[in-house]
Amino acid sequence: MNTPEIPEIVVRRLPLYARTLSWLVEENVQTVSSQELGANLGMSPAQIRKDLSYFGEFGKQGTGYDVKYLLSQLRQILGVEREWLVALVGVGDLGHAIARYGGFGKRGFKIAALFDNDPRKIGQQVGELEILGMEALPMVVKGLRLRLGIVAVPAAKAQEVTDYLVECGIRGILNYAPINLHVPKGVRVRYIDPVVLLQSMTYHLKSG
Amino acid sequence: MNTPEIPEIVVRRLPLYARTLSWLVEENVQTVSSQELGANLGMSPAQIRKDLSYFGEFGKQGTGYDVKYLLSQLRQILGVEREWLVALVGVGDLGHAIARYGGFGKRGFKIAALFDNDPRKIGQQVGELEILGMEALPMVVKGLRLRLGIVAVPAAKAQEVTDYLVECGIRGILNYAPINLHVPKGVRVRYIDPVVLLQSMTYHLKSG
Structure with missing residues (x-):
């Protein structure tokens, strides 16, 4: 399929799509139309049908999509029918x-190891995890x-940490530091910067 | 200009662009080419020149952009040469x-008021701010x-809170709840969902 x-x-x-379908499952909705x-989602039905058609035939004309079935298919396509550490x-x-963010578990992810380079933090407990030193990273990965990997260090340290993560075998990075990261081909980065x-x-509000 | x-x-x-230029200012870089x-930024120089050309002529051919000048112009275009509460x-x-996030202040924003509907939280202090009840929202806005406004409530409450914010006069919402929000025309929403x-x-890693 990939x-x-x-x-x-x-x-x-x-x-x-998966997020909306999860929501519909919780609301006990069984079928949904495009x-x-x-x-x-603020999108056209045609766009949704076209997007989904890349991966197969999920809906029946006239009756819409089976919410649980489409969600399970999407979770498989996204690779989150299993848990990612x-x-x-x-x-x-x-x-x-x-x-501590509660939203990972239900949607396929679990923070499995915490790292910091501050000797005062190393050894401390956060929830059920102990903060480890950076030298433990290769072994744990x-x-x-x-x-x-998630990068939540200051901007000035983010590229260095990223290089190290990639060297250790990390292939996808979610970066919270307000800086653009450089990674080799085959490694992906996503950014969170409020x-x-x-x-x-x-930009739109300034004259209002 | 707008x-x-x-x-x-x-x-x-x-x-x-503004984020990268701020970084260059901190690194004492004075001019930068496209x-x-x-x-x-992982973009083509032509794309950058085209984007900036919508707003005027910022660079000189051959010498590139004056980092501080371009940053101050971008901050003005974005409306963040002043602070937004x-x-x-x-x-x-x-x-x-x-x-508590330290990254807002330097880049044009300040959390100016905290609201919650939990009576146990109302009146508590977070930094220099006191948590207020939801009934105070219209007056404070x-x-x-x-x-x-920033929405950091559970998904099941996010639409209701959003409606209330909009009713009170909020025109831009940064939503951390994992749900799609519906807002009237003229109101903007941005999403943060890790x-x-x-x-x-x-999706890309699953077969690797």
Whole structure:
């Protein structure tokens, strides 16, 4: 199913479909039309049908999609029908909040190891995890077969930490530091920067 | 300068340029070419020149852009040469972390008021702010002339909180709840959902 010609923009939308479907499951909704999905997501029904058609035939004309079935298919396509363990580097205020974030577990992810370079933090407990020193990273990544890492260190340290994660075998990085990261081919980075998002709104609000 | 025909995708990129330029200022870099900016951001120099050309002539051919000047112009275009006060609703673990996040101040934003509906939290102090009850929202939004709000409540409450924020006069919402929000025309929403980003990577990693 993972044919290479799927546009990246489509891949980026699949998690939004999955998120909406999870929501519908919780609300005990059993079938959903592309119109309803589109209304929920602010997208056209045609766009949704086209996106999903890359991966097969999921709906019946006239009756819409079976919510649970489509969700399970999407979770398989996204690779989250199993749990992914994630390394978190940088356990300051932000790292603590990420480590405690309740939204990962239900959706396929678990923070499995915490790392920091501050000797005062190493050995401390956060939830059920102990903060480890950076020198433990290669062994843990190998031992737990980690492929995903979260970077929650200051901007000035983020590239260095990223290089180290990649060297240890991490192939996907979620970066909270407000800086652009450089990674070799085959490694992916996604960014979380609330200020960038706020600024894209003030542009529109500034004259109002 | 705020001509309506600027594509939204360009507006979304401006904060990334500003972020990179801030970084260059800290590194004492005085001029930067579109090639260098492009290399940093993983974009083509032509794209950067085209994006910036919507707003005027910022660079001299051959010498590149004056970093401080371009940054100050971008901050003006983005409307963040002044400080924006922001209301934060939902002061759980995540809300606490957002309230304490150090990255807002330098880049144009200040969390100015905290709200929660939990009587045990109302009256508590977080940094220099006291958590207020939801009934105080209209008065505070009006009094401080707030236009921006951050939603950090559980998914099941996010739409209701959003409706209330909009009713009170908020026009830009940064939503941390893992749910799609519906807002009237003229109100903007941006989303932060780490799981959506992680899932867009596992898609690529799942067979590896």
